[in-house]
Amino acid sequence: EAGVAQSPRYKIIEKRQSVAFWCNPISGHATLYWYQQILGQGPKLLIQFQNNGVVDDSQLPKDRFSAERLKGVDSTLKIQPAKLEDSAVYLCASSSSVVVSEKLFFGSGTQLSVL
Amino acid sequence: EDQVTQSPEALRLQEGESSSLNCSYTVSGLRGLFWYRQDPGKGPEFLFTLYSAGEEKEKERLKATLTKKESFLHITAPKPEDSATYLCAGNFGNEKLTFGTGTRLTIIP
Numbered sequence: 001e002a003g004v005a006q007s008p009r010y011k012i013i014e015k016r017q018s019v020a021f022w023c024n025p026i027s028g029h030a031t032l033y034w035y036q037q038i039l040g041q042g043p044k045l046l047i048q049f050q051n052n053g054v055v056d057d058s059q060l061p062k063d064r065f066s067a068e069r070l071k072g073v074d075s076t077l078k079i080q081p082a083k084l085e086d087s088a089v090y091l092c093a094s095s096s097s098v099v100v101s102e103k104l105f106f107g108s109g110t111q112l113s114v115l
Numbered sequence: 116e117d118q119v120t121q122s123p124e125a126l127r128l129q130e131g132e133s134s135s136l137n138c139s140y141t142v143s144g145l146r147g148l149f150w151y152r153q154d155p156g157k158g159p160e161f162l163f164t165l166y167s168a169g170e171e172k173e174k175e176r177l178k179a180t181l182t183k184k185e186s187f188l189h190i191t192a193p194k195p196e197d198s199a200t201y202l203c204a205g206n207f208g209n210e211k212l213t214f215g216t217g218t219r220l221t222i223i224p
Contacts, residue, residue, distance in 0.1 A: 042214025106158025
């Protein structure tokens with residue numbers, strides 16, 4: 001089965017610029033997550049979708065971050081404007097379960113460097 | 116706030132030298148304790164879920180155990196391909212995974 005696809009793999013921008021990341025989850029997976037992983041830390045949940053509805057966005061910095069999941073499939077995460085502290089790997093994960101299940105399937109992530 | 120603490124931060128072992136990684140958590144309604152493996156440049160890959168104290172799960176050279184306060188990931192006779200960062204995460208009843216910072220394991224041939 002095809003895994004979670006993310007693009008781009010790497011992105012370098014200057015502070016105050018905008019950037020967008022794309023995620024295509026495993027086919028049929030209803031739940032999609034975006035995580036932020038800063039170097040040397042564990043992943044931190046930014047937002048969780050079930051189909052195309054938001055389940056949890058309590059840790060999403062809404063003044064600069066936005067995310068959408070149109071038609072309950074692909075998702076995009078946007079940062080505008082970016083700050084230096086946004087430098088991190090942005091991981092997308094999907095699950096067939098509507099609750100935290102045994103398996104989250106992660107993509108390889110997008111490594112963002114903000115200069 | 117629910118927290119997950121992993122130790123050590125880094126561990127270097129000779130090939131074949133068995134050891135254990137530790138994951139301790141605040142006792143606050145743990146609904147599941149998860150172990151993931153993360154290779155450089157990749158996303159985490161699921162290994163195990165443990166739900167109750169005393170539970171054990173095994174996969175090849177890895178065995179995960181759970182007590183009321185902590186979980187251990189035991190690695191027996193490791194090989195160089197076991198080198199990775201091992202992450203633990205807890206579900207504390209809010210259907211979110213709280214990850215630790217990981218243990219970076221290096222197996223020297």
